[in-house]
Amino acid sequence: MTPNEYQQEALRTEHTPDIIYTDHDGGYTVERAKADHRLSRILHAMIGMATETGELQDAVKKHLIYGKPLDLVNVMEECGDTLWYIALALDASGFTFEHCMKRNIEKLRTRFPEKFTQAQALVRDLDNERTALEAQDPSEHDRLPDRLPADDKPAVTRPNTVKIISVDNYDHEGPGYDDKLIADNIVSEDLAKTMCMALNGTRANEDRYYKVVPSDYVLKEFQP
Numbered sequence: 001m002t003p004n005e006y007q008q009e010a011l012r013t014e015h016t017p018d019i020i021y022t023d024h025d026g027g028y029t030v031e032r033a034k035a036d037h038r039l040s041r042i043l044h045a046m047i048g049m050a051t052e053t054g055e056l057q058d059a060v061k062k063h064l065i066y067g068k069p070l071d072l073v074n075v076m077e078e079c080g081d082t083l084w085y086i087a088l089a090l091d092a093s094g095f096t097f098e099h100c101m102k103r104n105i106e107k108l109r110t111r112f113p114e115k116f117t118q119a120q121a122l123v124r125d126l127d128n129e130r131t132a133l134e135a136q137d138p139s140e141h142d143r144l145p146d147r148l149p150a151d152d153k154p155a156v157t158r159p160n161t162v163k164i165i166s167v168d169n170y171d172h173e174g175p176g177y178d179d180k181l182i183a184d185n186i187v188s189e190d191l192a193k194t195m196c197m198a199l200n201g202t203r204a205n206e207d208r209y210y211k212v213v214p215s216d217y218v219l220k221e222f223q224p
Contacts, residue, residue: 111125166211
């Protein structure tokens with residue numbers, strides 16, 4: 001199995017929900033949806049790599065501190081799980097395993113032309129290293145396109161979100177009401193309701209009440 005074949009097989013089992021939505025002027029476009037999905041995949045990979053390396057550390061800790069036998073099969077397992085997340089991060093960034101491996105070796109050759117030396121490790125030519133990383137071999141066709149969500153239909157409208165406001169008259173009846181924005185663009189309505197319950201349970205000002213409203217709700221200003 002080649003590194004690129006592994007990457008493709010690994011990505012077959014990917015499940016990354018869209019967990020990042022950024023706000024930008026000009027509306028939520030297809031390009032913004034793709035960029036947010038890419039960020040969601042990279043974040044998924046980052047958390048996964050941290051988790052798997054932590055599990056590898058735990059296996060070594062149990063060997064060193066508790067005297068348990070070092071499970072080398074488990075070491076291999078955790079390394080493999082880390083590779084899965086590296087495959088995801090690379091794919092989300094538009095690169096294959098083989099491209100990354102080649103660029104990494106070229107960077108090391110730039111830094112250490114013959115072999116490791118302490119002097120070369122301390123005094124680096126970062127510009128040349130960057131050039132080595134950015135180099136593209138025209139014969140390689142390993143740059144991957146930006147992947148869309150699984151259904152291949154990017155959400156071009158912002159997902160339904162809610163906001164929390166405080167009001168001085170819950171029913172907005174009669175003059176004198178005055179809405180104040182507390183938090184906006186909350187993806188989880190359940191989370192927003194839980195926040196409101198906590199705020200209402202501890203509010204110092206009994207004249208105001210916290211509630212969840214849609215993000216397109218227009219705040220009602222004070223009217224004497």
